[in-house]
Amino acid sequence: MDSLPTVFVDVILPLAVPGTFTYALPEGLGPVIPGMRVAVPFGRGRKLYGGLVRAVHGDRPPHRSVRPVLSVLDATPVVLPEQLDLWDRIAAHYLCSLGEVMIAALPAQLALSSETRLVAGPEAAKDTADQGRAVLLLQALEQNNVITLEQAGEMLGLKDPMPVVKRLMERGALLLEEQLRDDWKPRMATYVRLAAGNSNEEALHGWFDRLEKAPKQLHVLMRFVEISRCMTDDPKEVERAKLVHASGSTTTVIKQLVDKGLFELYEREVGRPDPSRPLQRAPDLSEPQRKALDEVRSAFRGHDVVLLRGVTSSGKTEIYTTLISEVIARNEQVLYLLPEIALTTQIIARLRHRFPDRIAVFHSRMAQHERTALWMRCLGDDPPAMIIGARSALFLPYQRLGLVVVDEEHDPSYKQHDPAPRYNARDMAVVLAGLHKGKVLLGSATPSMESQHNARTGKYGHVELLVRFGDVQMPMITRVDLRDAAKRKLMRGHFTRTFIDAIQQALDRREQVIVFQNRRGYVPVWQCETCSWIPECDQCDVSLTYHKLQHQLRCHYCGRQYPPPTTCGHCGSPRLRMLGFGTEKIEEELGEFFPTAKVARMDQDTTRGKHALERILTAFGQGAIDILVGTQMVTKGLDFDHVSTVGILNADNLMRFPDFRAHERAFQLMAQVAGRSGRRKNAGSVIIQAQEVQHPVLDLVVKHDVDGMYERELEHRRAHGYPPFTRMVQLTLKHRSEERVASAASALALALREGLADRVLGPEIPVVSRIRDKHLRRLLIKLGRTRHHSEKDFVRDTIDRVFGDPQHSAIQLVTDVDPM
Ligand code: ADP
Ligand code: ZN
Ligand code: ZN
Secondary structure, three states: OOOOOOEEEEEEEOOOOOEOOOOOOOOOOOOOOOOOOOEOOOOOOOOOOEEEEEEEEEEOOOOOOOEEOOOOOOOOOOHHHHHHHHHHHHHOOOOHHHHHHHHHHOOOHHOOOOEEEEOOOOOOOOOOOOOHHHHHHHHHHHHHOEEEEEHHHHHHHOOOEHHHHHHHHHHOOOEEEEHHHHOOOOOEEEEEEOOOOOOHHHHHHHHHHHHHHHHHHHHHHHHHHHHHHHOOOOOOOOOHHHHHHOOOOOOOHHHHHHHHHHHEEEEEEOOOOOOOOOOOOOOOOHHHHHHHHHHHHHHHOOOEEEEEEEEEOOHHHHHHHHHHHHHHOOOOEEEEOOOOHHHHHHHHHHHHHHOOOOOOEEEOOOHHHHHHHHHHHHOOOOOOEEEOOOOOHOOOOOOEEEEEEEOOOOOOOOOOOOOOOEEEHHHHHHHHHEEEEEOOEEOOOOHHHHHHHHHOOOOEEEEEEEEOOHOOOOEEEEEEEEEHHHHHEEEOEEHHHHHHHHHHHHOOOOEEEEEEEEOOOOEEEHHHHHHHEEEEEEOOOOOHHHHHHHOOOOOOOOEEEEEEOOOOOOOOOOOOEOOOOOOHHHHHHHHHOOOOEEOOOOEEOOOOOHHHHHHHHHHOOOOOOOOOOOOOOOOOHHHHHHHOEEEEOOHHHHHHOOOOOOHHHHHHHHHHHHHOOOOOOOOOOEEEEEEOOHHHHHHHHHHOHHHHHHHHHHHHHHHHHHOOOOEEEEEEEEEOOHHHHHHHHHHHHHHHHHHHHHHOOOOEEEOOOOOOOOEEEEEEEEEEOOHHHHHHHHHHHHHHHHHHHHOOOOOEEEEEEEEO
């Protein structure tokens, strides 16, 4: 008989089940250390998972037969100790399971399970020294296209096919099915440059003369000089395809020029920094910048976290950059977090010129294989010195993290809404840096209430930079009364005369304009004039938005599409009117009012394609767009020289949300979009149209009064027991049966009140009470700021108890700690 195993491992499984699971490590497998993956069985049947070892120990679990680890998948850990600690902290803070954190954190390619769907990879055909089993598997794939890992096991007669599969994946012979949808190969492109010796003025003039009798070729050269800006200090690389397109020429003509010795062609991966570009020297900091930088440095002596409040266009990025280069020089790593990677091509370009080679970009829209490759590089001997990323970059393996920069720290996109873990990357950045004994710099022109509170109470260091770079004045903000304008018949469409005049003046001066409207689509509501019927989604309790371009109604909650009704769905009347307006409608109106201006729209609908957003931003940057209309996307981080005028069409919309953060958000959005104007020379001008022009938040926006806003809002939060004075947990229950969800919500509220009394609010029926055919109920819990750990344990236990009851076990529960 075999001797009893004496080594046990606690394993995290990629499932929404709480805790870790203990397995025995059979002799002959191993050694194993935390952070390695192991293949283990779980549940009934033959389900297999690639789990992650959390701990190795000698404590045999009592009363249970312990199942064995089937194989060890890694020779060295793929997850580092600080990462495992971070996972623990996230699971504890956000009341979710370690498995849920693991799913969010680990690239899919590293997380295998029985259900993993496999397809043949690009290297499958290469017949190398595969053992019989691998060949069998690849043959099976040829016939079946897709097989699951479970089927692979059956096919091979292996209880545990993971090691074979993993080997094939590493070679590129097997891929995850979802990877197939990513472009597996990096996109390579052919570029054109001047051959050696041609890139000076004299040589070029020689070529102009020589090509005089070949007008087609001459034309290509002229376009090349223009596009490449090869005679300027800021030359650009030119893709051959782009040159062909721009010159209306052909690859043959370009080939002729290569043969003549003018051009040469080269290939490289698209999107990589151009290695031939000269490094940019750091600009000299202005006096206010230097002072702020010194203050940040000294604040770091006493604090691990520093809040830098710098007004829009004060030059915060240069301060970050200087600090970053110091950290990198100490051979420590930097994580630079941005709210939305797509909107920040500008910043990435700026940083890449300063730190080429040392930078890696990471975000969730990246292809799976790229994410895995970067993860492995981070574990290796030569990890990137700086990672720029959206919130998920938090989960990469860092070996020596010295600094985390959280740019635009107030931005709600740092919060993950779905699925769990519903974490806020800004807050977890503080935890992460703490685990590495590194520092955190939070930056914003409009910091969140929470961070301002932490800074003003001394928990964080606090530095302010209150002048714009180059002493440019803050924009001049004007309020325009919509009611008054309507009364005096000074409206054209949704624009007041004042706003139209401001746009016209900007256009006359050849300046650019940004128009902000926080709703997309054409009109949000159709309504019957007779009976007030409004078309709603079948699956959700919301009205449908009309999209004119596609001539359809769309549900913005579930995405369902409907043909627009011709008659009322209730009384049959053909008279339907349209209420409200979205960006699409505004784009149309602008086109009518300013027929010679180029108008473009930036919202979720126009930026769906992979490079769509970049194209819009590039066009705007090059002046090919005069007026840019968009949703909150236009408020974020854009740094364009020629924007002089910014307008907000309807400020009331922003302030009327039924949410305690509505005023904070409205202030941030308006201050940020205003900050896009007049960034370079002359003060910009901002028009805010509103029904309720006297609203106190508008007063504060007009005065750029961040402090005043903070104080006003803080009083409100104190009076009503909102953060930062409490910590909130929002529990949303969902089920198809309204009766069952209501009864579960009442039971849960009752049980929670036993421990938390009147700090449990609800259950309430949310404004949108049904989504995707599921009824919703909501509870809100306010936890004490200091006692929240023990109170959270109570919440977790209560949830387990209530939903352990078979009567309620089918109800879906969404737990959101620090909801936004
Ligand atoms: P913020 O992030 O505070 O809104 P940015 O960092 O984008 O401001 O700076 C605003 C503009 O001023 C940018 O175009 C930037 O290039 C320029 N700028 C900032 N600091 C300097 C400096 N020290 N030298 C030259 N240009 C600077
Ligand atoms: Zn009707
Ligand atoms: Zn819907």
